[in-house]
Amino acid sequence: MLVHLNNYIKKFILSILIAAVPFSVFPEEKKVDLIKTDWSFDGIFGTFDRSSLQRGYQVYQEVCSGCHSVQHLSYRNLLEKGGPEFSTDEVKAIASQFEVEDGPNSEGEMFMRTAKLSDKFVKPYPNVEASTAANGGAYPPDMSVLAKARAGGANYLYSLLMGYGDTPEGLKLDDGVYYNKYMSGNKIMMSEPLSEGIVEYSDGTVPTKAQLAKDVTTFLVWASEPHLESQHKMGFKAIIYLILLITLVYMSKQKVWSRFGSKNEEEKEETFDKVERVITKYEGENPKTFK
Amino acid sequence: MSEENYIPKNKLAKWFDSRLPLLTLSHHLKSYPTPKNLNYWWTFGGILTFCLITQIITGLVLAMHYVAHVDHAFESIEHIMRDVNYGWLIRYVHANGASMFFLAVYIHIFRSLYYGSYKAPREVIWIIGLIIYILMMATAFMGYVLPWGQMSFWGATVITNLFSAIPLIGESITTWLWGGFSVDNPTLNRFYSLHYLLPFLTVGLVILHIWALHVPGNNNPIGIDVKKNTNETMPFHPYMVMKDLLALLFFILVFLWFVFFAPNVLGHPDNYIEANPLVTPAHIVPEWYLLPFYAILRAIPSKLGGVIFMFAAIFILMLLPWLDSSKVRSATFRPIYKKFFWLLVFVVILLGYLGAKPPEGIYLILSRLATTYYFVHFLILLPVLGRYEKTDPLPMSISDPVLDKPGVLDTVKKITSEYEGENAGSFK
Numbered sequence: 001m002l003v004h005l006n007n008y009i010k011k012f013i014l015s016i017l018i019a020a021v022p023f024s025v026f027p028e029e030k031k032v033d034l035i036k037t038d039w040s041f042d043g044i045f046g047t048f049d050r051s052s053l054q055r056g057y058q059v060y061q062e063v064c065s066g067c068h069s070v071q072h073l074s075y076r077n078l079l080e081k082g083g084p085e086f087s088t089d090e091v092k093a094i095a096s097q098f099e100v101e102d103g104p105n106s107e108g109e110m111f112m113r114t115a116k117l118s119d120k121f122v123k124p125y126p127n128v129e130a131s132t133a134a135n136g137g138a139y140p141p142d143m144s145v146l147a148k149a150r151a152g153g154a155n156y157l158y159s160l161l162m163g164y165g166d167t168p169e170g171l172k173l174d175d176g177v178y179y180n181k182y183m184s185g186n187k188i189m190m191s192e193p194l195s196e197g198i199v200e201y202s203d204g205t206v207p208t209k210a211q212l213a214k215d216v217t218t219f220l221v222w223a224s225e226p227h228l229e230s231q232h233k234m235g236f237k238a239i240i241y242l243i244l245l246i247t248l249v250y251m252s253k254q255k256v257w258s259r260f261g262s263k264n265e266e267e268k269e270e271t272f273d274k275v276e277r278v279i280t281k282y283e284g285e286n287p288k289t290f291k
Numbered sequence: 292m293s294e295e296n297y298i299p300k301n302k303l304a305k306w307f308d309s310r311l312p313l314l315t316l317s318h319h320l321k322s323y324p325t326p327k328n329l330n331y332w333w334t335f336g337g338i339l340t341f342c343l344i345t346q347i348i349t350g351l352v353l354a355m356h357y358v359a360h361v362d363h364a365f366e367s368i369e370h371i372m373r374d375v376n377y378g379w380l381i382r383y384v385h386a387n388g389a390s391m392f393f394l395a396v397y398i399h400i401f402r403s404l405y406y407g408s409y410k411a412p413r414e415v416i417w418i419i420g421l422i423i424y425i426l427m428m429a430t431a432f433m434g435y436v437l438p439w440g441q442m443s444f445w446g447a448t449v450i451t452n453l454f455s456a457i458p459l460i461g462e463s464i465t466t467w468l469w470g471g472f473s474v475d476n477p478t479l480n481r482f483y484s485l486h487y488l489l490p491f492l493t494v495g496l497v498i499l500h501i502w503a504l505h506v507p508g509n510n511n512p513i514g515i516d517v518k519k520n521t522n523e524t525m526p527f528h529p530y531m532v533m534k535d536l537l538a539l540l541f542f543i544l545v546f547l548w549f550v551f552f553a554p555n556v557l558g559h560p561d562n563y564i565e566a567n568p569l570v571t572p573a574h575i576v577p578e579w580y581l582l583p584f585y586a587i588l589r590a591i592p593s594k595l596g597g598v599i600f601m602f603a604a605i606f607i608l609m610l611l612p613w614l615d616s617s618k619v620r621s622a623t624f625r626p627i628y629k630k631f632f633w634l635l636v637f638v639v640i641l642l643g644y645l646g647a648k649p650p651e652g653i654y655l656i657l658s659r660l661a662t663t664y665y666f667v668h669f670l671i672l673l674p675v676l677g678r679y680e681k682t683d684p685l686p687m688s689i690s691d692p693v694l695d696k697p698g699v700l701d702t703v704k705k706i707t708s709e710y711e712g713e714n715a716g717s718f719k
Contacts, residue, residue, distance in 0.1 A: 144369065149560050227373075235550070235552055239551075242543060242544050242547065246541065249536055253533040253534060256530065256533050257530060257533070260327070
């Protein structure tokens with residue numbers, strides 16, 4: 001009876017697999033493939049394209065920042081290594097355009113002052129509620145870690161920015177709701193933010209929609225992972241170091257184990273000798289017949 | 292530890308050792324006899340110790356910068372990621388370290404299942420190991436709540452709500468766990484406190500686990516008893532230390548690959564959205580290492596039933612040494628058990644997959660089938676198999692398989708038994 005078990009098990013697994021195949025599509029939501037782009041920051045050696053980051057900041061500043069905050073970035077981050085690497089003067093100029101509340105002063109009063117390098121990016125609204133109220137009931141998410149907070153990351157952000165289009169027939173949209181191919185449910189409350197020429201690049205890059213989307217996505221990926229470049233660099237070094245170490249440890253291990261191995265070898269031979277002696281006694285002179 | 296007669300040579304050392312035998316302990320750890328045929332599946336004990344230490348050290352540093360408050364937790368994590376020197380590295384090691392810890396512990400547990408390491412005389416090691424595993428799950432669950440992202444909040448809500456399924460007192464227990472009427476600041480604070488405490492309990496249990504191991508000694512791939520301090524064993528140092536180290540380095544290679552090149556792959560993107568009690572995520576899923584139990588929980592139509600079965604799925608393992616009635620330890624010599632073992636591996640992975648899917652349609656049907664098999668495997672198959680399975684003949688010693696010429700063994704055994712008559716066992 002038990003001999004057949006093997007077959008039963010195989011049949012069981014097989015029937016589960018077969019049963020799963022036709023249904024596997026059934027409960028899944030329809031998934032739209034994201035637009036795949038070659039990002040400079042992908043892969044082991046990935047780094048940011050400096051000029052793309054600088055342009056991306058410009059797009060953020062001129063287009064997104066009216067509604068979206070990036071509350072975990074500080075102005076100083078813009079000049080730090082691995083980021084857009086604006087010059088100190090440039091960043092000071094950027095920061096000086098903003099006013100932040102400080103205080104209390106010695107009279108106990110809060111006061112406004114010009115932003116410094118150490119200040120966080122100034123938010124367009126004081127809090128989530130104000131932001132939601134001002135945007136027709138939809139909160140424009142903070143973009144500090146947005147690239148990590150969406151499945152698909154950079155590709156998703158890029159696809160979303162490029163995913164606006166004509167509303168398909170039969171789909172009814174309320175006022176203030178827009179069609180987007182990549183948004184879940186295809187409905188988004190942000191009107192199409194990018195269009196050709198909405199930003200004027202100073203470095204001569206043509207501000208096509210795709211270019212704008214690419215630059216701002218790069219900026220957002222950096223904003224959510226400002227240490228990505230040092231992460232990749234250190235990772236590469238660590239892996240190389242480990243491979244060398246593994247080689248050395250492997251050789252040492254072989255060397256150490258060979259001590260035991262040789263002892264082992266002797267024992268094995270001893271055993272065989274014993275066996276042979278036994279066999280000789282048993283079979284007489286002609287041990288060759290054994291085996 | 293009685294087999295040693297270690298006396299330090301140095302006078303001062305001798306004086307000290309007779310008062311606190313730390314040197315004897317260290318000598319024991321060095322010379323601890325291990326079977327020479329241990330394979331690389333046996334290196335995961337050392338790897339797990341490394342994981343625990345790594346989690347404690349990185350956790351200690353994170354605790355210096357983390358703020359356990361609903362208004363600041365998420366922000367303080369971003370502070371760690373951005374402004375603390377190498378904070379991103381420490382956090383990614385800690386977060387991925389949890390996944391690696393579970394990866395290693397699952398391999399360790401399945402190794403034990405395959406080679407029958409839970410059987411007499413190692414039942415206590417097994418049970419302590421399971422308690423460690425349960426502590427690990429509790430620690431990991433509470434750790435996942437600390438970043439106060441969407442999955443943190445809703446995961447905590449779902450899991451703590453399970454206790455409300457207990458009849459009569461369930462609601463009160465849940466309120467007591469929360470420290471309020473929903474998951475909120477008091478919940479976060481107590482989870483942080485317990486998340487800090489449990490690893491140290493785990494350290495204590497790990498010491499007991501190793502202590503319990505050192506009494507009977509290691510099981511081995513052949514599963515028969517080894518004769519200690521013969522050519523069948525080798526001292527732990529340097530042989531096993533070198534082998535464990537080599538395996539550990541390979542493990543670290545995989546670990547670091549995740550840390551540096553895919554640090555967020557094992558987490559859920561929603562946890563980078565700050566917790567919002569007013570917005571429920573589309574699918575609430577736990578971390579991957581808890582998914583099989585999550586699938587069992589949802590496979591049962593009643594809430595209380597689901598909770599009972601989920602906990603039963605863990606606690607049933609405690610009875611394993613008595614459920615498995617076979618005297619043969621290693622699956623190498625159990626042709627039928629071996630098949631069921633791999634079926635169990637398949638079913639657990641399937642449950643993990645199903646745990647990540649919505650509980651509807653075919654996913655639910657498969658979850659129920661897999662859950663049924665999980666319990667049938669332990670409650671019916673193992674007790675029955677031990678009785679009816681025809682196992683392969685066991686070798687006389689672990690050295691036998693080393694005599695690698697095929698057929699030699701059987702011939703030798705035949706000849707010696709004829710030569711020595713009845714008393715074949717005495718031949719060496």
